[in-house]
Amino acid sequence: MTVVASEPSGSQPEVRAAAGAVRGSREAGVAVFRGIPFAEPPVGSLRFAAPRPMRGWDGVRAAVSYGPPPPQGGHFGMDALAQDAEGDDWLTVNVWSPDPGSGAGLPVMVWIQGGAYTIGMSGLPEYDGGCLARDGGVVVVTFNYRVGLEGFGQVEGAPANRGLLDQVAALEWVRDNIRAFGGDPDRVTVFGQSAGAGSVATLLAMERAAGLFRRAVAQSVPGTFFSPELAADIATSCAAELGLRPTVADLSTVAPARLSAAGDSVGAKMAEWTDRWGQVAHRSIPFSPVVDGDALLVTPWRALADGAGRDVELLVGHTRDEQRLFTAIEGLLGQVTQEQAATALQVFGPGGQDGVRRYLDGFPDAGPEELYELVHSDWLFRMPSLHLAQAQADAGGRAHLYELTWSAPGMGGAFGACHGLDVPLVFGNLDRGQPAVLIGEEPSREAAALATRMRAAWTAFADHGDPGWPAYDTEQRLVQLFDTRPAVTPYPEETSRRIWQDHTFPVLPLIGP
Structure with missing residues (x-):
């Protein structure tokens, strides 16, 4: 060619x-x-x-x-x-x-x-x-x-x-x-x-x-x-x-x-x-990848644990308040009831009633909305992301973990560090497209500076495999926090990590007759 x-x-x-x-x-x-x-x-x-x-x-x-x-x-x-x-x-x-x-x-x-x-x-x-x-x-x-x-x-x-x-x-x-x-x-x-x-x-x-x-x-x-x-x-x-x-x-x-x-x-x-x-x-999720035995033999967590990605350097992370965006879309900000929180804990917590107990014990001061958002965030995004890094590290591969903790200023800060906030920051497109509502009409210097840092980390990783902080391991569990003042700390969601530490994110089955 x-x-x-x-x-x-x-x-x-x-x-x-x-x-x-x-x-x-x-x-x-x-x-x-x-x-x-x-x-x-x-x-x-x-x-x-x-x-x-x-x-x-x-x-x-x-x-x-x-x-x-x-x-x-x-x-x-x-x-x-x-x-x-x-x-x-x-x-x-x-x-x-x-x-x-x-x-x-x-x-x-x-x-x-x-x-x-x-x-x-x-x-x-x-x-x-x-x-x-x-x-x-x-x-x-x-x-x-x-x-x-x-x-x-x-x-x-x-x-x-x-x-x-x-x-x-x-x-x-x-x-x-x-x-x-x-x-x-x-x-x-x-x-x-x-x-x-x-x-x-x-x-x-x-x-x-x-x-x-x-x-x-x-x-x-x-x-x-x-x-x-x-x-x-x-x-x-x-x-x-x-x-x-x-x-x-x-x-x-x-x-x-x-x-x-x-x-x-x-x-x-x-x-x-x-x-x-x-x-x-x-959660109204009608489509996802299918573990079909042909294109995809096992889940990613199983594959990485078996060494499938050992030769690929991995950067993985999540936002702190993943669920907040969906709570807002559903019109539930400030409206989550005790019953809704209890149902969410029962359905999405690991181990059914045992998962409910773990959340209640782990977050004794949390109200219904916080518990509702925690378990949804953990089940759908936060713990799958963490476990991907852990599977890679356990198999001898290299993984770098991050968490975005900067709260979006749009809508008076109601969105927190929500799902999707990382996209405009990584691309540097702070004032265009749907995510712009999270940043606000006039992107601040703070937003621009954070975007520059994240963009530099992503491109450095693409260039030579080092985003600028230590690789994740299961002893120190060091994570890059992206905020107004970035910091490298042990993984901050330790309570959630312990609640989910034995979960395997299995293939989701058809459960009815």
């Missing part, structure tokens, strides 16, 4: 990669290429199939606009954004490079966005990689992958985890093409948040992803991994919304927007299925 780059008239950077030439733009000193296909559109005969390599094209392809996002659930108006976009090139990459085509061999950071495996698109303004590439001297890559039923529904006749297979295909594109954009294919770091962090953890466990990245950053790892039986039962309910079966033959005839709407409909009434679907029904 020949890869070259040039700067034609008008300062429009041009790169020739495997499938053909692309012409991007130059923005604030960074070369930007948007909407480059890394796989054939997964429509028609390819719908619900594993991604197929993109065929080449003649001439020079314009790469100045994001590709259309994949079909989306309706949360935060994402479905409207997807439906308004033209075309079916759902699987595209975007590249920001300080120095394309020069053979610079820069570190590469490949972002996987979150969205509960149900929504998510790389074209959101908060994921613009310009600041990160320019300030950090790295090549930044973002991409789309299939979500919802298209990407994670258990469809008969189709491979499971199609969204994850899309991610592997995007990383293969990076391996084969990124040198043309100034990046080093041997210094690739994957980083992601929420479902993106769950994807990063899953890629660590997937044999077919081995060798595609050298380092990994997982920000707020969700602990939900489905059994095939649970995933199939949820998909059956989604298909039933349309009077169909969860098969390729039936669902491939359905318009993508209708299929996404069916997934939303089931997600909205999952509370009716708690006796069958268990914890995920209480």
Whole structure:
């Protein structure tokens, strides 16, 4: 493969990669290429199939606009954004490079966005990689992958985890093409948040992803991994919304927007299925990676404990108040009752009634809302993230752990250090996109300084594997706290750690008849 780059008239950077030439733009000193296909559109005969390599094209392809996002659930108006976009090139990459085509061999950071495996698109303004590439001297890559039923529904006749297979295909594109954009294919770091962090953890466990990245950053790892039986039962309910079966033959005839709407409909009434679907029904989580025995053999915690990621350096962490964002979205700030707290402790605490007792004993002064938020935060994000670092360290691998404890100033500080606050800080996009509501209309010097520190840590880790604080071990348990005054301390959530120390985050089963 020949890869070259040039700067034609008008300062429009041009790169020739495997499938053909692309012409991007130059923005604030960074070369930007948007909407480059890394796989054939997964429509028609390819719908619900594993991604197929993109065929080449003649001439020079314009790469100045994001590709259309994949079909989306309706949360935060994402479905409207997807439906308004033209075309079916759902699987595209975007590249920001300080120095394309020069053979610079820069570190590469490949972002996987979150969205509960149900929504998510790389074209959101908060994921613009310009600041990160320019300030950090790295090549930044973002991409789309299939979500919802298209990407994670258990469809008969189709491979499971199609969204994850899309991610592997995007990383293969990076391996084969990124040198043309100034990046080093041997210094690739994957980083992601929420479902993106769950994807990063899953890629660590997937044999077919081995060798595609050298380092990994997982920000707020969700602990939900489905059994095939649970995933199939949820998909059956989604298909039933349309009077169909969860098969390729039936669902491939359905318009993508209708299929996404069916997934939303089931997600909205999952509370009716708690006796069958268990914890995920209480949280309305209809999609997650499936431990299918093919693409994914075991959960990430099991895989890392067995040494799967020993050769990959890991940076992992969470925010202090993960649940606060969801409490606000649900309209429960200041409204959580004793009964709601008791139910949350019973459902999500480890060991049922024993978990309830541990929380009550461990946090004797906590009121209903604090207990409610603690157990939700621990179950879904905080303890899965901690246990990923512990599994890596126990297997002899290297892991660095952090916690974001800085409280978001937006809405009078009501959000605390909530889920998602790390995203604008890492990207440096403090005044754009949905997370901007957390930072406030006028980002403070304090916010800008914290963003600079986090961005420097992430890019240093991508460059040479050291974010600036000691690796985590199970004796000292040192953690970097990101706040107005950063500090390295023993892991601060010690009570929660002890409550969850024997939990294994198993595959979630179908529990009803």
